[in-house]
Amino acid sequence: MTADNATNAGRRVAVIGLGSMGYGMAVSLKRAGFDVVGFDVRQESVERFVAEGGMGAATPGEAAAGAAAVVCVVLNAEQTEAVLFGEGGCAATMDEGTVFVSSATMAPSVARSLAERLEKDGRHYLDAPISGGAQRAATGELTVLVSGTPAAMAAADAVVGAMAAKVFHLGDAPGTAAGLKIVNQLLAGVHIAAACEAMSFADAHDLDPAKVFEVITASAGNSWMFENRVPHILDNDYTPRSAVDIFVKDLGIVLDIARSEKIPVPLAGTALQSFLMTSAAGMGRDDDASVFRLYQRIRDVADDAPDGEGPS
Amino acid sequence: MTADNATNAGRRVAVIGLGSMGYGMAVSLKRAGFDVVGFDVRQESVERFVAEGGMGAATPGEAAAGAAAVVCVVLNAEQTEAVLFGEGGCAATMDEGTVFVSSATMAPSVARSLAERLEKDGRHYLDAPISGGAQRAATGELTVLVSGTPAAMAAADAVVGAMAAKVFHLGDAPGTAAGLKIVNQLLAGVHIAAACEAMSFADAHDLDPAKVFEVITASAGNSWMFENRVPHILDNDYTPRSAVDIFVKDLGIVLDIARSEKIPVPLAGTALQSFLMTSAAGMGRDDDASVFRLYQRIRDVADDAPDGEGPS
The missing domain is CATH 1.10.1040.10 (N-(1-d-carboxylethyl)-l-norvaline Dehydrogenase; domain 2)
Structure with missing residues (x-):
């Protein structure tokens, strides 16, 4: 167990979307010492993650409850919005001061709007699109572009570090990374x-x-x-x-x-x-x-x- | 004087087209020991080359007379055809066994046709497009793609070598390099x-x-x-x-x-x-x-x- 692992141990992170990218990112976060709860609309993806020692949840909101960070790796803006604000969504269960790390490719204006809606209630939003493919997701060697408030950056720092070989910091405005x-x-x-x-x-x-x-x-x-x-x-x-x-x-x-x-x-x-x-x-x-x-x-x-x- | 320079000394090479690429190629050939004769439709380019120790000619045909190789670096297929077969062109003066090194970007079918017309009278045609820009032309560090008969390759070998840092040999059919x-x-x-x-x-x-x-x-x-x-x-x-x-x-x-x-x-x-x-x-x-x-x-x-x- 490295210093990072010791620091991360006992910290809960939710990963929403266990597709080819999200699954690898969940594995990388678990490897880094986090307690990782996974959710996916396909129940078999959750079961596979649980079989490999992760935790599963029935809704995004359930996964996000008690988590210090929620990593969202779904297909697009519409799905991201549903994960946050739809039925059983994260926004209803995320603690104050926790961070939503949003990795789907989407329009900058949508990223700004989602950030605004989430942050007005004291939660943080990190605009964090990824690249590198499934293999580098699994080895924690993605490239991650991040923009967001200093508080969002700080809250997500260890989580992003566990998934990325390279992080580009692009300032404090959500939408810039998108x-x-x-x-x-x-x-x-x-x-x-x-x-x-x-x-x-x-x-x-x-x-x-x-x-x-x-x-x-x-x-x-x-x-x-x-x-x-x-x-x-x-x-x-x-x-x-x-x-x-x-x-x-x-x-x-x-x-x-x-x-x-x-x-x-x-x-x-x-x-x-x-x-x-x-x-x-x-x-x-x-x-x-x-x-x-x-x-x-x-x-x-x-x-x-x-x-x-x-x-x- | 390197071994190459000694071998090349006294061998005459014509360069047709003293634009940003051709001028640099003429200089590189001269540096490699060849006797270089330049021709360009703009008289001032020829004069500049002569002032720098090169030789000048009044027509492509005059430049090509007595040359072991003719390097043609004009704008396109039409100009290349005129250099070869137009009034005062090279085809009328090139000795048997000498080689025409054709570097303008052109359609493969045109390269094949020019090669056929020239080679039926015992002269060689090397399809030899270039890349790398004016600076690398002047330092003899171009990339040259070549295709043509083994005889054309052999006749042009030292000339191409003096202009190129990298040569790709693409087989014996003119048109492949184009x-x-x-x-x-x-x-x-x-x-x-x-x-x-x-x-x-x-x-x-x-x-x-x-x-x-x-x-x-x-x-x-x-x-x-x-x-x-x-x-x-x-x-x-x-x-x-x-x-x-x-x-x-x-x-x-x-x-x-x-x-x-x-x-x-x-x-x-x-x-x-x-x-x-x-x-x-x-x-x-x-x-x-x-x-x-x-x-x-x-x-x-x-x-x-x-x-x-x-x-x-």
Whole structure:
């Protein structure tokens, strides 16, 4: 037991949402010495966590009762609002001075509004979007962007530290971290779709895909996503590490914000359509590199048609 | 004088096109011991090269006469064809067994066609697009993609070696290197426009741009171009390192190929429109990070309009 573990022992933390990210974060918090209570709408996720030595709860409110911190890792803003203010929600049971650590990707304006509603009754809200994937969630090595009042930061410090290899402190306004996460998702989504589009162009030119990967990753056309996702294409392995529908959701958030705030984002809009077409083609739950298969399929159709052309 | 310099001494090389890239390449070849003859349509570029100890020629053909290799670094396929087969062109004066090293970005089909026309008379054609920028051209540290017959590779080996820090050998078919360069330009163009779009989104949300840069370059949203171009935005410095119109040209080539070969590239199409709008707004010769200024200007217009909205 490290010094951290000794300090954390006996401190209760609730984790709401035991999906691929939340489950790993709950495990990391338990490893760091916290008493962790998990909740998920899927009862089997709670049972699995209990079987591994965690505690379970029947509602978010039950999980949050007596907890020093509530970590919320659900899909989106709507679910986060329900976790806080819906029936059986946390806001009704959280003690004064405790902190809600909000990790779902959402619009900055929503993060600000949720913070305001929770904080007027003396509870703290930390805007804390995450990145790094399920594996780093399980090893406590996520990247966490945080913004919130000094009191919220202080109340969540040990909890965030147990989940993160890297924490970016972005000031005292909830919404700042959410905004930066959205900027990252805008770029990540465009770059995945661009990687797939470029590999499709290369494929149409019969370029050796392994050679394309070697050259591009050493060139100015490289991106983090190109380097990470193109190996899935090379291996023809579309087991979901991150699914197409995640970017349908995240670029959807980008586009909703852009439209409501009148910010032109033509590439994000085009990338969303690429993910949407891939999802519509039945690959929504497959790996997001499946955008490549969409283009491949489109080109195959053209090859099968008379005179090498699709129907007019 | 190194071993290379001794080997190269007395061997004549022509460089056609003494722009920001070609001039640096001519200097690098001279440094490596070659006798370098330069040609450019702008007489003052030739004079500058002569003043620095090079030789000048009045036509591409004159430069190529007696040269073991001709390095062609002009703007596009049309200019390359004119350099080879136009009036005063190289094809008429190149000796048998000499090599034409073709570095302009162009469609693979054009590279194949130029190679075929030149090689039927016993001269060699090396498809050899370059990347790395003017500074690395001058220091002989370019990245060069090469494809062509073994004879073309052998004839150009010392010349390419004098210009490059890194050479990718892509097989014996002219057009392969051109195709891979196009794939790189597709990605590079999309990534620059995406970086500008994302920074505009961040700006609209009053996020600290330096903090955005710090977080994104450490996150999954990063790209080589984001890391390279966003500092221009942070410094508000649009002195052209690479101009907007370069990507109007290069994405134009991508889109021309895509249309003629029926390859869907929606992101490249959208990125081209972003560069085109930026050029139309009078920033064609400014740094390509100026796409950010386009979005900034668009949003400023909206802020100035009644009720915070643009004209309907």
